[in-house]
Amino acid sequence: MSEVYRILAINPGSTSTKIAIFDNEKPVFEEVLRHSTEELSQYKTVFDQYEFRKNVILDTLNEKGINITKLAAVVGRGGLLKPIAGGTYRVDEAMLEDLKVGVLGQHASNLGGVLAFEIACQLNIPPFIVDPVVVDEIQDIARISGMPELERKSIFHALNQKAVARRAAKDKGGDYQDFNFIVAHLGGGISVGAHEKGKVIDVNNALDGDGPFSPERAGGLPAGDFAKLCFSGKYTHDEIKKKLVGQGGLVAYLGTNDGREVVKMIEAGDERAEVIYKAMAYQVAKEIGGCSAVLKGKVDAIILTGGIAYDKIFTGWIEEKVSFISEVLVYPGEDEMIALTEGALRVLREEEEAKLYQ
Numbered sequence: 366m367s368e369v370y371r372i373l374a375i376n377p378g379s380t381s382t383k384i385a386i387f388d389n390e391k392p393v394f395e396e397v398l399r400h401s402t403e404e405l406s407q408y409k410t411v412f413d414q415y416e417f418r419k420n421v422i423l424d425t426l427n428e429k430g431i432n433i434t435k436l437a438a439v440v441g442r443g444g445l446l447k448p449i450a451g452g453t454y455r456v457d458e459a460m461l462e463d464l465k466v467g468v469l470g471q472h473a474s475n476l477g478g479v480l481a482f483e484i485a486c487q488l489n490i491p492p493f494i495v496d497p498v499v500v501d502e503i504q505d506i507a508r509i510s511g512m513p514e515l516e517r518k519s520i521f522h523a524l525n526q527k528a529v530a531r532r533a534a535k536d537k538g539g540d541y542q543d544f545n546f547i548v549a550h551l552g553g554g555i556s557v558g559a560h561e562k563g564k565v566i567d568v569n570n571a572l573d574g575d576g577p578f579s580p581e582r583a584g585g586l587p588a589g590d591f592a593k594l595c596f597s598g599k600y601t602h603d604e605i606k607k608k609l610v611g612q613g614g615l616v617a618y619l620g621t622n623d624g625r626e627v628v629k630m631i632e633a634g635d636e637r638a639e640v641i642y643k644a645m646a647y648q649v650a651k652e653i654g655g656c657s658a659v660l661k662g663k664v665d666a667i668i669l670t671g672g673i674a675y676d677k678i679f680t681g682w683i684e685e686k687v688s689f690i691s692e693v694l695v696y697p698g699e700d701e702m703i704a705l706t707e708g709a710l711r712v713l714r715e716e717e718e719a720k721l722y723q
């Protein structure tokens with residue numbers, strides 16, 4: 366009989382920490398621990414949230430009676446490291462240092478590797494990350510921004526975009542490498558990627574670069590007016606950064622990072638909430654249109670995923686604008702927990718060697 370590996374997967378996002386226990390590929394326990402804007406806004410940096418998120422995870426596992434001493438590995442969502450190829454990486458000191466200082470910036474996913482390392486080391490088992498948010502496969506032409514000092518970067522929901530694209534390919538009877546897809550991840554951040562035969566050749570920088578605004582991010586802005594705002598003397602650098610990430614998008618307009626709250630506002634007759642929520646769908650549709658040009662119109666499917674894809678009204682607004690391009694498939698939520706676990710299992714079963722972060 367083959368060995369059963371028990372894996373703890375930890376997925377810190379901007380609005381939640383998702384945790385799961387798997388026995389090999391079989392889910393034993395899964396929970397989404399949601400964090401409100403108020404809860405998170407008391408921490409100055411993402412790294413300051415470390416103790417809070419660690420305690421929430423360990424308390425939850427304890428309350429559910431899960432004995433973590435039986436774990437074979439801990440795997441976390443990978444954060445803002447230097448750009449790297451996709452795959453499973455063992456968390457080491459060099460990676461830990463870059464995650465702690467935020468070598469490419471601050472995002473909740475930086476905590477994935479750090480939490481995996483801390484918990485795994487106490488148990489003397491290996492810590493891994495899989496397909497971090499800096500997976501970089503974009504074509505060279507997509508790196509050019511219009512200002513030589515500023516290069517466009519690949520920062521996106523790599524783990525879920527690829528996991529869901531693989532699922533869609535399987536559902537269509539083929540492999541990921543057989544198809545061209547446009548994948549829109551609709552979460553706390555929003556990324557829209559052009560997947561050409563298994564490679565994400567262009568994608569918006571979902572953190573603080575470009576693309577649609579999102580529940581907690583400003584997205585692409587009118588550059589001249591933004592520069593004026595930065596030098597108006599009204600805001601510190603930290604305040605401006607928060608306006609871009611954390612306090613932007615739906616939070617700035619409507620005071621919440623929770624799509625379900627916005628739906629309730631609209632149901633209660635709030636017309637402004639409807640306009641803002643519709644504008645977010647409009648910007649996603651425009652980004653999808655851009656990706657269809659990148660793929661020269663050869664698009665096998667448009668895939669909508671992430672938490673907001675549970676909302677049929679929101680996905681309907683997008684679909685009515687983009688269905689002329691290709692069929693629209695909706696995979697609400699995410700496949701990230703199983704994708705993390707499978708990445709760890711491939712290494713534990715010696716089907717693949719863990720990559721080292723250089």
Ligand SMILES: Nc1ncnc2c1ncn2[C@@H]1O[C@H](COP(=O)(O)OP(=O)(O)O)[C@@H](O)[C@H]1O
Pocket residue numbers: 377378379380381551552553554580622623624625626628671672673674675676698699
């Ligand atoms: N049924 C729903 N309707 C609208 N929005 C939803 C629904 N379910 C979840 N969401 C929203 O999805 C977003 C979180 O998506 P998720 O993919 O879990 O992102 P993250 O990993 O960034 O937290 C939040 O804004 C959450 O409120």
Ligand SMILES: CCCC(=O)OP(=O)(O)O
Pocket residue numbers: 377378379380472473498520521522552553554555571572
């Ligand atoms: C940093 C890109 C990935 C991202 O935005 O994730 P969340 O939506 O979980 O914040």
